[in-house]
Amino acid sequence: MTSTTATELAAGGAGLSVSGLSKTYGQRGEIRALDDFSLTFPAGQCTVLLGPSGCGKTTVLRSIAGLVTPDSGRITIGDQVAFDHAAGHEEPPEERHLGMVFQSYALWPHMNVAEHIAYPLLTSGLAKTEIAQRVTAMLDWVGLGGMGNRFIHELSGGQQQRVSLGRAMVGKPRAILFDEPLSNLDARLRERMRMELLALRQQAPFTSIYVTHDQLEAMTLGDRVVVMRAGRIEQMGSPEEIYRRPRTRFTAEFVGIPNLLDGRVRDISAAETVVDTALGPLRAVGWRRDRQTGTRCTVAVRPTLLGVSRGTVGAGQTEGHVIRTAFQGSSSVVLVDVAGAQLVIETLAEERHEASTPVAVQPAQGAVFALLDD
Numbered sequence: 001m002t003s004t005t006a007t008e009l010a011a012g013g014a015g016l017s018v019s020g021l022s023k024t025y026g027q028r029g030e031i032r033a034l035d036d037f038s039l040t041f042p043a044g045q046c047t048v049l050l051g052p053s054g055c056g057k058t059t060v061l062r063s064i065a066g067l068v069t070p071d072s073g074r075i076t077i078g079d080q081v082a083f084d085h086a087a088g089h090e091e092p093p094e095e096r097h098l099g100m101v102f103q104s105y106a107l108w109p110h111m112n113v114a115e116h117i118a119y120p121l122l123t124s125g126l127a128k129t130e131i132a133q134r135v136t137a138m139l140d141w142v143g144l145g146g147m148g149n150r151f152i153h154e155l156s157g158g159q160q161q162r163v164s165l166g167r168a169m170v171g172k173p174r175a176i177l178f179d180e181p182l183s184n185l186d187a188r189l190r191e192r193m194r195m196e197l198l199a200l201r202q203q204a205p206f207t208s209i210y211v212t213h214d215q216l217e218a219m220t221l222g223d224r225v226v227v228m229r230a231g232r233i234e235q236m237g238s239p240e241e242i243y244r245r246p247r248t249r250f251t252a253e254f255v256g257i258p259n260l261l262d263g264r265v266r267d268i269s270a271a272e273t274v275v276d277t278a279l280g281p282l283r284a285v286g287w288r289r290d291r292q293t294g295t296r297c298t299v300a301v302r303p304t305l306l307g308v309s310r311g312t313v314g315a316g317q318t319e320g321h322v323i324r325t326a327f328q329g330s331s332s333v334v335l336v337d338v339a340g341a342q343l344v345i346e347t348l349a350e351e352r353h354e355a356s357t358p359v360a361v362q363p364a365q366g367a368v369f370a371l372l373d374d
């Protein structure tokens with residue numbers, strides 16, 4: 001089988017949609033895992049659910065997979081209604097035709113790699129030769145060509161996760177549900193697998209829902225990122241939108257923007273708002289358009305949009321004092337006190353700033369900052 005056929009095997013999928021999903025746990029229903037959650041998942045796209053522990057990400061996935069029964073709502077997969085609380089309709093997991101990849105690889109010690117990948121096809125009615133062909137194609141596609149006879153204990157963590165991916169994809173599911181698939185891997189392998197997953201998706205776009213609390217994975221892999229908070233959607237958009245224009249403190253902090261500055265609106269135009277802050281006037285872009293001049297507000301400032309240098313404070317710069325510097329290899333993170341506000345600045349410069357050094361802090365030229373709604 002050629003690699004094109006392997007790609008064909010992987011590509012595709014259906015769109016999904018969930019509406020009004022609620023789910024509570026506990027004797028009195030006091031744990032609200034999902035709260036009237038509605039979302040559509042476009043065919044061929046990767047939708048990332050990003051949020052802190054306990055916000056309901058896994059509950060969304062398990063509801064879609066049919067492993068959890070929501071208290072209300074409706075789920076459609078392609079043109080098929082998989083769950084409809086009002087109509088008392090619920091399809092069993094095996095009729096939903098979804099693939100799943102978990103954090104724990106859920107592989108069996110007594111089966112070799114090829115047997116794992118063939119497993120979902122055993123009940124498909126396909127001829128043995130066809131199954132063998134598909135397994136070989138899938139092994140190649142996930143980068144395990146020639147390793148079909150190995151047992152699970154003879155594989156690295158990354159290779160094991162590829163086996164689960166191959167197993168999830170081989171039956172041409174309508175969508176693949178990923179639940180923190182990389183979080184058991186060490187940092188380097190995680191990075192490599194993240195790039196490989198991206199490459200696989202670019203070769204053959206398939207419908208996927210990817211759950212993570214890692215903002216880097218969310219930004220890299222998502223066509224769209226949905227930030228979740230307490231069983232609801234906090235914000236959704238493209239990775240760029242979420243990172244450049246977070247709507248709320250919660251989103252800003254969650255996508256790794258620690259600098260939230262108090263400000264006061266000085267000037268409003270159609271494109272942007274000028275906000276007075278401890279760093280001087282900042283040109284910010286926000287979502288809300290109903291602000292008045294003089295009102296208090298919060299601006300999120302990305303750590304990479306601030307410059308830090310020693311020497312005298314010039315025009316457009318503000319004086320601060322270094323609290324500490326952390327060397328990270330390719331960059332350094334400098335924590336600076338500016339008029340009582342602590343700012344995190346990430347810099348590629350080689351220069352090291354010792355604690356209590358006076359420094360000049362400067363917002364990057366032309367940088368636009370995000371004005372938050374709360």
Ligand SMILES: Nc1ncnc2c1ncn2[C@@H]1O[C@H](COP(=O)(O)OP(=O)(O)OP(=O)(O)O)[C@@H](O)[C@H]1O
Nearest residue numbers: 025026031033052053054055056057058059060213
């Ligand atoms: N079977 C269960 N029984 C009781 N409570 C549950 C059960 N499953 C989930 N919960 C609760 O529902 C909420 C949402 O859980 P869920 O597993 O969906 O969160 P999550 O976003 O996937 O978190 P994590 O990042 O830690 O995996 C949490 O408060 C959790 O404790």
Ligand SMILES: [Mg+2]
Nearest residue numbers: 057058059179
């Ligand atoms: Mg989870």
